[in-house]
Amino acid sequence: MPLSDKRHIIIFALITAFCLFGAAMLYIVLPVHYEEAGLASLWEVGAVLAVNRIVRLPLNPCIGFFYRHISERTGILIAVVLAIATTTSYGVIDSFGGWILARCVWGVAWALLRLGSLFCILRLATPANRGHMTGLYNGLFRLGNLVGMLTGGILADMVGIRVTACIFASAGLVALFLTLFYIPKSLPDDRECGSDISLRSGFTLIANDRGLLRLIVSGGIVALALQGVVASTLSRLIEVHTGGTVSFLGFLLGAATVSGFFQALRWAWEPWLAPLVGRMADSRYGGQRMLGAALFGGALFFAALAAPLPLALWFCCILGFQLSATALTTLADTAASGSASAKGGRAVLMHYALMTDVGSALGPLIAYGMNAFLGINAVYMLCAALFAVLAFLWRNSR
Template sequence: MRSNKTGSPSDQDTHTASLVAIPSWIILKVEPMPHNLTGFPRTTRTVRMLPTRSARPARALLPLGIALCLSLFGDLTLYATLASHRESVGISVAAVGIMLGVNRLVRLPANPLAGILLDRWGRRIPFVSGMALGTAAIAGFAVTHGFWPFLLTRVAWGLAWTLLNVSGMTMILDLSTPETRGRLSGLYNVWVLLGMALGPLIGGILVDRWGFRTALLICAALAAAGLAIAAVLLPETAPSRDANRAPNTTLRLRHRFFQGLTLDRSLLIPYGLQLITQLAGEGIVLSTVGLLLERRFGEVITAGSIRLGVSTLSGLLLGGRSLLAAASGVIGGRISDRAGSRWPAIMGSLIMGMAGFILLATTSTLSGLTLGIALGAIGGGSGLASLAALVGDRAPSGQEGSAMGAFATAGDIGSMAGPFLAF
């Protein structure tokens, strides 16, 4: 007589216990097997183990943030020192502006393409590839000489940062839920802004102590350390796709490119606001602080018994601005998570940013200028985190990379156009 038992109670208990022991960040996809010829009932078979969006944010965010921070030192060292050490590279004064701007120009078409790449290949490989390319580019800053070789390294850095930034923002979408997306976006920005604050300071010290080329080689070594951290510790965060759904290979690259730029109409509002905030903050304010100080207070500024040069005070204000923006990004992102809507935090950040911008345009005192920079930093930091979270909320499933690529493009357009409008 044929038995219909599929397993003993002890076997079933062991099977149940093994399922309970599976971590929450792993899911098992199972598919039914057909009824076999012997008449035994259907069983299930495991297809593969896949990470989900709830996968351990801290495990990914720490190596991601450290790698991003270290990667920025070389680029920001150039912003602080290239103009005064252009002879070391063999370029003219006019070429300095080209070198410092071409990396942003490259990112405009590259951001949407990187987003498409992320949606098809996952997040980890593009990020680690960006770290490798960025490390090579920073080393190139130190060893190349002449306009065209140095320009090539700057183009390479622009492509590297595209992969790093779009991958990083997309990973945050993977790791977060609507209840945590604002806070995690703010924490991501902390690492980026920390690199922006420390990069010029540490780079300037290294250049003064050991010279331009040696300083950049040290920055390349720091980036290589970030590459090693990412290669060893950074997990894949991309959500699983339906195993039965074959990728659509009939879409042309041109169609996917414009799809990445437009996506859903509901995303056009956060894209537009990102362009405006980056235009005002990273474009106009960042490029004119030194000029404002010089025109309103002269080459040397006296505050009580302290006398500071314009460059020193400008560096201090911009460094403090980055740190304040980092802190406000975490707070603003958390507020947007708890408010049940992103818009209160976004509107508050816009009001603060406008108040700071108006104050910078009208004040004649150092305290007023400092307050204007502080208000702009708070508005910019909280707005960036909240807008990134809003894009994550509205991004179509499977197109998170394309959505963040277009978001990054909007910001790059604003930050690149700002200096042209300001001067």
């Protein structure tokens, strides 16, 4: 792999990581500290955590068109400025309407970051290293989730959500520096990346290709479960199963801190585990067969998290689930990039990004809606069933 290609992927990933600090913190902190943030109920929490994804649904085609006429550097620069502004606003907003507006602006920023990175990988990767490049990007940018969730949960329990947001907003200045001085005005474009077609033609192609359709639907359901349900409800699930606090070495830890710790473990191992999974997908193991196996494992762990297991065993199941989540996100993104490279180009990636946004937007709404009537465990059993169906559909893929 040429050094320049790897360097571009690393820079994109680090910029994304710094922009993620504030947004990642909210998924751990808001379900527990929502009253301090000016919200009145958990339903409002679900809406705030979902609206940034909902606003991205009509944006993906626009952002794709946008990137046809501007450089990646310009798109990322706009995203960084918006990320700094929204994270700063988390420290001063005290109304439901204000939170909705701020999260909509963050949705624009993330759409620019997400599609820009997918297009970058499509242009720079080859069939021999696509999994590794995807895993490298995914692993590094989730360091932002590591800092946001772990440090954010601890700081919010200590000094509150408003001070924490102001601290994280300053990290965006590092992303601004990297964008201005380390992203070139144009990236090298020496890869076969499929023939770009219109968004409408891409829809027709996907609708008539069973493999592409299965991939797009799988991406949406994986995003619904991992980015939507788990990211927004793990602290709530821990609160229900533990009674709100966990005793560890004589200390009483709040649900936000415990949730931040378990979620952060995933982000801590992803910089080395995600590229490893990607390399395995590039090798004889085959990414599609690995994706089916990871879906089956995810179904088992979702069911275990909904069960009344002994606390130590239940915590072990959380760790196992996080391992399967690392594999799932890397393998799904690799499959999407590979399919786009073979046919459809950016149009396939835009539909894939659209479906992942649909899934991640519906996740918090479904989770907190079901929680109000059936309880949080029912939400995780639903995810287990969805993953089991997907694993069955991928069982004979080649």
